Amino acid sequence: MMLNIKQISKEYSGQTVLNIPQLEIIKGESFGLVGNNGAGKTTLFRLILDLIKAKTGEIHSNEINVAGSEHWKGYTGSYLDEGFLIDFLTAEEYFEFVGSINGLSKGDIEDFMMRFEPFFDGEILEKKKYIRDFSKGNQKKIGITAAIMTQPEVLILDEPFSNLDPSTQIRLKKLLRTMQEEQKVTMLISSHDLNHVTEVCDRIVVLDKGELVHDIQTSESTLKDLESYFSVE
Amino acid sequence: MFKWFILHQWKSARRSSIWQKNLGLNIFIGFLMVILLMYIVVLGLFLDKILLEVVNDKDPEAVASGILIYYFLVVFVMRFFMQTIPAMQAIPYLHLPVKRSSLARYLTLSSVTNFFNWLPILIFLPFTLKWVAEFHGMASAMIWFSGILLFEWASNFKLIWLKRKSTGKPWLGLVLLALTSSLFLLDNYEIFSISSISEWFFMGLLAQPAYLILPIVALVFWYYYNIYFIKSIIYVEDLSPKEKSDHTFSDSFVKLKEFGTVGELVLKEVRLLFRNKRSRTVLFLIPMFLMYGLIFYPQEIYNTKTGWLVFVGMFITGGFLMAYGQYIMAWESAHFDFILSSKTSFHDFFRAKYYLMVIVSVVLYFFTIPYIYFGMEIFYLNIAALLYNIGVNALLLLYTASYNKKRMDLSKGAMMNYQGVGINNFIIVLPLLIVPMLIYAPVKFFFGYEIAVITLGSLGVLGMVFHKYFIHLAVKHFQEKRYGIAEGYRQ
Known part of the structure; x- marks a missing residue:
């Protein structure tokens, strides 16, 4: 088992924003998280990355509690928001920085950037521009790429498809599926877009106001089921 | 209209x-x-x-x-x-x-x-x-x-x-x-x-x-x-003008990469300082810190008050260290989640900041050597002040960094800019300047000038020798407080 979430809950000023009694994610699973604003998706990801402190419960990654330990950082790649980018670096400098603290050689990093050239679509490299001056979509490309470049066993992406242009959305989906098939990467992906998430993930979990309300394996009818769940009349 | x-102006101010x-x-x-x-x-x-x-x-x-x-x-x-x-x-x-x-x-x-x-x-x-x-x-x-x-x-x-x-x-x-x-x-x-x-x-x-x-x-x-x-x-x-990247400039520092992860972190810190408006203003203050001595040294009245000379010495040799060190972690508030979830150990993270303070302070020290014109007493005292700054004050700043939980917006200039500044920041600087005075003055009174200078300098050397241990303490303190810090930086 890759991730084991036990009795986890989180409160903000007295209000419970997340309460999950039990959730297990096995190795190689692609796990999609959907829910409206305020459902607790980002909160759950932040708890898994030990960025916030849980009120109760524990999250174990590879059988070790993530809170206070550092072992999971070596095999977990993540991109939640702009807080993960060092905005005064250029894209190349950022990749070099992330690569080198993860122990990649200069050659590895260059190889990697070359391989991602189609994904970047000529928009990222050799622009002589700081990350803060890129558009939101291009910033997201940089962040996602940096999360993938360390060849993680666990990949956590918050809303990876929003702000991306249509071609990049399609490329990203293809990329994520290849990573699942070839490297058996465990993936946690949240999205507001039901289409994308059902295409990429084998398992979909629906959160509503911090509670886990659905946990389904993706099938032909999943998209329809989800649409009817979210439609408000 | x-x-x-x-x-709107009134509301934005209020x-x-x-x-x-x-x-x-x-x-x-x-x-x-x-x-x-x-x-x-x-x-x-x-x-x-x-x-x-x-x-x-x-x-x-x-x-x-x-x-x-x-x-x-x-x-x-x-x-x-x-x-x-x-x-x-x-x-x-x-x-x-x-x-x-x-x-x-x-x-x-x-x-x-x-x-x-x-x-x-x-x-x-x-x-x-x-x-x-x-x-x-x-x-x-x-x-x-x-x-x-x-x-x-x-x-x-x-x-x-x-x-x-x-x-x-x-x-x-x-x-x-x-x-x-x-x-x-x-x-x-x-x-x-x-x-x-x-x-x-x-x-x-x-x-x-x-x-x-x-x-x-x-x-x-x-x-x-x-x-x-x-x-x-x-x-x-x-x-809101966009800046061109200063490739050629920061390229002169890329040699730092050869020192492994810590070097890489120092390089990132250098780039941070040069590429953000707020931190650049701090760099522009450096000459003013260095020239501070010109105000006091020529006046007889201050030369007789030894406490003042320590104060001036601490300020001249530690101006950068304090201006940068006060916000040592807050500089990175915008990408703090990245720091927390990335593979760098917090020890390396703190060590990089410490080495940067030491290197810059030592380099800037050479510019203060001409003060020898005002007498050998000042010259030796400033060496002691430098040692105390990098051996004691720099490490103290790493420890107190965990008390600062205010996000800093780096895109605005630093003059009269109190965004991200707390009362803590003022309180923290006072002991950095006053404690060495409190050590120096009584020792000088009882044992004389030489012993007082040696005491101040030795404290600094001791701090430097055991800096790994003190950084370890600062990291432990940070580990306890990091959720609160990250929370504060996110807003």
Whole structure:
């Protein structure tokens, strides 16, 4: 088992924003998280990355509690928001920085950037521009790429498809599926877009106001089921 | 339309997070302001006496008339560093059906509320009423004073034009400072006297009201030129200029990478300092820290008070360390989640910051060696102060960093910018300067100068030898507090 979430809950000023009694994610699973604003998706990801402190419960990654330990950082790649980018670096400098603290050689990093050239679509490299001056979509490309470049066993992406242009959305989906098939990467992906998430993930979990309300394996009818769940009349 | 602008301006001032969150800091700054204001009021009330005291072979109004040009120049430089121009605020209105000219007029006129525009009332009005009116009549005196006020306002409009035109060029402030100083030196050595021109004009104004035309023309010109200028640049991209990356510059530091992860982290820190507006202002303060000694060393009175010499030494050798170290983690608040979730160990993270403080302090120390001119005592004392700064203060700053939970916005300049500053920041710096004084003074009293210098230096050396252990303590402290810190940085 890759991730084991036990009795986890989180409160903000007295209000419970997340309460999950039990959730297990096995190795190689692609796990999609959907829910409206305020459902607790980002909160759950932040708890898994030990960025916030849980009120109760524990999250174990590879059988070790993530809170206070550092072992999971070596095999977990993540991109939640702009807080993960060092905005005064250029894209190349950022990749070099992330690569080198993860122990990649200069050659590895260059190889990697070359391989991602189609994904970047000529928009990222050799622009002589700081990350803060890129558009939101291009910033997201940089962040996602940096999360993938360390060849993680666990990949956590918050809303990876929003702000991306249509071609990049399609490329990203293809990329994520290849990573699942070839490297058996465990993936946690949240999205507001039901289409994308059902295409990429084998398992979909629906959160509503911090509670886990659905946990389904993706099938032909999943998209329809989800649409009817979210439609408000 | 103006009504709305003023209302929004008022709301943005009232609702600024500074008022809401930082009561302690507000009281502290308010207190400093009151003291400063009292000094100014006293200066204004006794300006006639002071002028009589300083120069006794000339009429005070003539002396004041000569000094005025320097008053304008010095205030202009101060304005350049401290006055902010209301540029960003225009963006939300650009797509609305608001006339450009009315927006431009508002942006220009809103600068009138600046404190410096009204400073002459405090400094020169009492003097005008008390002294000038008595000898030249009330009418002439008031015209004389209006001349000062009008010039100051013209200078205000000239400044906001200059600042708008020179966004992202803080070095221009140093150029202005240099120009003002050289004018003063030329005057001092009687090569070219700008003060006599100033004296001729303002004394002429006392006798002939028509001279008032000059400041009026200057004021009208700079006012309309501003409006014209703003109208010509009023596009979103002009209001928030993008910077080109300084590849060639930071390339000179890439050698740092050869020192592994810690080197890589130091490089990131160097880039942070050079590439953000707020941190760059700190870099521009470095020469001022270094020159601090010139104020105190030449004066006998401070040389006899040994406590002061320690204070000055700590300040000269540790200026950068304190300016940077106060916010040592807050600099990175924008990408703090990345730091927390990435593979770097917090030990490396802290070590990189420590080494940067040490390296820069040692390099800057070499610039303080010329102070040897003021005596060997100062020379040895400054070595001890440097050692104490990098051995004790730097490590202390790493430890206290965990108390600072305020997000810092690096895209704004640092002068008069209290965003991300807490009362903690002021409290933290005091022990850094005062504790070494408290160590040095009694040791010197009982055991003499040599032992006192050696004590101070040895404390620093001890800290450096055991720096890994102290960094370990700082990391442990940080680990306990990190959720709160990350929470604070996220908002």
